[in-house]
Amino acid sequence: MDLLALRYFQTVARLEHVGRAAEKLRVAQPSLSRTLARLEHDLGVPLFDRHGRRIRLNRFGAAFLRRVDRALAELDDARQELDDAAGLERGIVTVAAESLLALTEPLRTFVPGHPLVDLRLSQSSAEGMSEKLRSGDVDLCVTSQPLSGDDIRSRVLLDERVMLCVPAGHRLAGRGRVALADLAGEPFLTTRPGYWQRALVERLFTKAGLDLHIVCEGDEAAVLFQLIDAGLGVAFVPSLGLRADTSTTVAWLEVDDPECRRVLSVAWREDTYLSVAAQRFRDHAVEHFHAQAEAGSRSE
Secondary structure: OOOHHHHHHHHHHHHHHHHHHHHHHHHOOHHHHHHHHHHHHHHHHOOOOEEOOOOEHHHHHHHHHHHHHHHHHHHHHHHHHHHHOOOOEEEEEEEEOOOOOHHHHHHHHHHHOOOEEEEEEEEEOOOHHHHHHHHOOOHHHEEOOOOOOOOOOEEEEEEEEEEEEEEOOOOOOOOEOOOOOOOOOOOOEEEOOOOHHHHHHHHHHHHHHHHHHOEEEOOOOOHHHHHHHHHHHHEEEEHHHHHHOOOOEEEEEOOOOOOOOOEEEEEEOOOOOOOHHHHHHHHHHHHHHHHHHHHHHHHH
């Protein structure tokens, strides 16, 4: 049993597909299959149930995977800790977020000063981010919803108003402020279930006793204002989106409800080693948003 075999097994176990695992690992599929067969022979039990070309992790494999995940995570943490102790300012920082828009400005000021840090971003729902943290697939999560897990810690980046965006010619466009009752029957643009915008609109409409009429589910923030401008519907958008809105045909209105807010946080696992590079990006993001909040309060 060697480390390479364990990493091969870990990848196949997560994907439950030898072909996709071979592609991800960049090895030949026959070689990967032989490595798995040797590992099972060494252990004395099958780790997968095989049905033709399909494989499924069995109870032996599931038990073994839990230990392998833990062992490989410890080894990866040890290597990163030694690099940090040696003063090597490099490494890979993996970040998952519900929306990448919130990261654009912190990245703009972080990347030039850290050329040896390899930042890798992905988009995910809150449930997906919790799983990625537990499995060690990401170092940090930037989320607008609490993530489950006793070992997950977080720091607030931004606490902001969520506003209503409507087409300029909409019946509510000139109001400046609206109540939830004013939104009865309005067609809404929002995200798929699992994302904070969907959770917020469903919670507010349920509280107000209103039926929610969704006409579009999507995650492309770049086209949201165009869809509103086209008259497809209205949407809840965080105040941060004001910077991304370059149109003059979308009206922003305050919502007369104290719960119509977003709290953006950065989260990480407390029970694993967080590299210096990841710590620096986390702290940089916190400082960036706090400086923005202070600048905003001074200008009011």
